Amino acid sequence: MENDKVKYCKYCGAKVAYEAVVCVSCGRQIEMLSTNGNQTVVVNNTNKVIVGGRRCNKWVAFVLCLLFGILGIHKFYEGKIGMGILYLITGGLCGIGWIIDAIVILFKPNPYYV
Numbered sequence: 579m580e581n582d583k584v585k586y587c588k589y590c591g592a593k594v595a596y597e598a599v600v601c602v603s604c605g606r607q608i609e610m611l612s613t614n615g616n617q618t619v620v621v622n623n624t625n626k627v628i629v630g631g632r633r634c635n636k637w638v639a640f641v642l643c644l645l646f647g648i649l650g651i652h653k654f655y656e657g658k659i660g661m662g663i664l665y666l667i668t669g670g671l672c673g674i675g676w677i678i679d680a681i682v683i684l685f686k687p688n689p690y691y692v
């Protein structure tokens with residue numbers, strides 16, 4: 579089959595390899611990239627939200643907050659070292675920060691990103 583090896587550019591008529599996607603004579607794209615065999619280009623945008631965030635398990639954070647929240651252990655778990663030390667010194671902001679954090683964590687999605 580001669581047609582399997584060679585084709586002609588639809589812009590300038592030059593003879594090009596059948597697998598070619600760009601004409602060597604005029605430089606134009608003559609085929610869509612996805613028509614080459616069964617190769618597919620997958621563009622995945624779903625990971626964008628994770629970039630720069632630290633993945634936290636909601637229930638781990640919640641239990642840590644309930645049991646050790648007064649010591650700010652859940653803040654250390656979230657990677658917020660400065661806040662953790664502040665909680666450690668102030669006793670979970672006199673217990674207020676502790677209670678608020680427990681409620682906030684409870685309403686977060688699982689997993690959540692900080």
Ligand SMILES: [Zn+2]
Pocket residue numbers: 587588589590591592601602603604605606
């Ligand atoms: Zn051409």
